[in-house]
Amino acid sequence: xxxxxxxxxxxxxxxxxxxxxxxxxxxxxxxxxxxxxxxxxxxxxxxxxxxxxxxxxxxxxxxxxxxxxxxxxxxxxxxxxxxxxxxxxxxxxxxxx
Numbered sequence: 001x002x003x004x005x006x007x008x009x010x011x012x013x014x015x016x017x018x019x020x021x022x023x024x025x026x027x028x029x030x031x032x033x034x035x036x037x038x039x040x041x042x043x044x045x046x047x048x049x050x051x052x053x054x055x056x057x058x059x060x061x062x063x064x065x066x067x068x069x070x071x072x073x074x075x076x077x078x079x080x081x082x083x084x085x086x087x088x089x090x091x092x093x094x095x096x097x
Contacts, residue, residue, distance in 0.1 A: 015073045016056055018089070023047045023082040025060060028075060031068055039066040044079060 019025065024046060031039040039045075045062035049069070058076065059069040078086050 013055065013073075017058075017073045017076065017078065018056070018086065019047050019050055019058055019076075019078065019082065021047055021050060023078065024080045025058075025076040025082065026079050027062065028077050031066070031071070031075060033066055033068055037064055037066045039064065039068060 024044060027039050027041055027043045027045070029041050033039065039062045043062045043064055043066070045060040045066075047058050048061050048067075049059035051057065055072065057070050057072050059067065060071055060076065061067045077083075
């Protein structure tokens with residue numbers, strides 16, 4: 001079986017979130033949108049698209065009907081089970097490092 005080394009640019013940014021489809025998040029700041037309602041800080045939502053190679057970004061459907069893309073750790077914070085999963089993964093990574 002042939003393995004490929006990761007691309008040299010494929011390194012996570014500081015604070016980058018590792019979210020999956022369906023993860024629950026909260027907006028950390030007011031997010032304006034031209035086509036959809038404004039998403040005020042504190043609004044919760046669900047990740048509906050996760051993509052990126054070097055810069056992980058997410059499209060989120062918020063509870064107020066707003067849907068925005070190109071959101072990352074500067075705009076979102078994980079909540080609920082998602083936050084617990086990421087915290088557990090961070091502790092596991094810290095132990096192995």
